[in-house]
Amino acid sequence: MNAFEIAGLVAATLTTGSFVPQVMHTLQRRSADDISSLWLxxxxxxxxxxxxxGLWLNSLPVILANAITFLLLTVIAWIKFAPRPAAEETA
Amino acid sequence: MNAFEIAGLVAATLTTGSFVPQVMHTLQRRSADDISSLWLxxxxxxxxxxxxxGLWLNSLPVILANAITFLLLTVIAWIKFAPRPAAEETA
Structure with a gap:
């Protein structure tokens, strides 16, 4: 494996892994208003x-990276699109 | 070009193109608080x-898609990290 192939693997790990702190951020804030619905x-x-x-390429890294990213995106979509509890009313 | 190759091209166009509405959303709101710094x-x-x-693969789609995505991300980073004007003080 050469330096460029390693760059590709690190790239896949970073672009997928970046969504872990994003999901934690979204769960903590219970808000995704600054995230565009159309982007999502x-x-x-x-x-x-x-x-x-990736399935066609038979590339496990492409399959895995995108499956994990998609699962993490569903958490952001859930916070963004689910109706919010009326917290102000009970406070 | 088969259906899977077309899927790959559409995939690249969508994941890069999605950042156009995100940048517009961020510019309109002048806020990226819901976007994690660590994600960015x-x-x-x-x-x-x-x-x-992509340079190593000599793949123009990979090179172009990621160059455009990076440029669009810099706009979001600019809104997120640049000091905000003290709008409240002048209002």
Whole structure:
């Protein structure tokens, strides 16, 4: 494995792994207002298609990275699109 | 070009293109508080490494998609990390 292949593996780990702190951030704030709905839909659809492309390539890193990213995106989408509890009313 | 290759191209277009509405959303709100700083740093570093990997692959789609994504991320980083004007003081 040469330096460029290692760069590719680190790249995949970083772009997928970056969504772990994002999901923690979103769960802590219970808010994703600054995250564009259209970004979430287009990016999520793109990640699904990367997954399909990975199946065709038979590339485990592409399959895994995109499956994990998609799962993490669903948490952000849940916070963004689920109705919020009316916290102000009970406080 | 088969259906899977088309899926890969559409995937690249969507994951990169999704950052156009995100940047517009961020510019309109002048806020990126719900976007994790760590996500921005890790994702941005990952995108730079994908770009390097693309140079080695000699893959124009990988090079272009990641160059454009990186440029769009810098706008989000600018809004997130630049000091905000003290709007409240002048209002």
């Amino acid at each position: 839909v287009l990016f999520g659809t793109g990640i699904m298609l990367w997954f399909v492309y | 740093v890790l994702f941005g570093t990952g995108i730079m490494l994908w770009f390097v990997y």
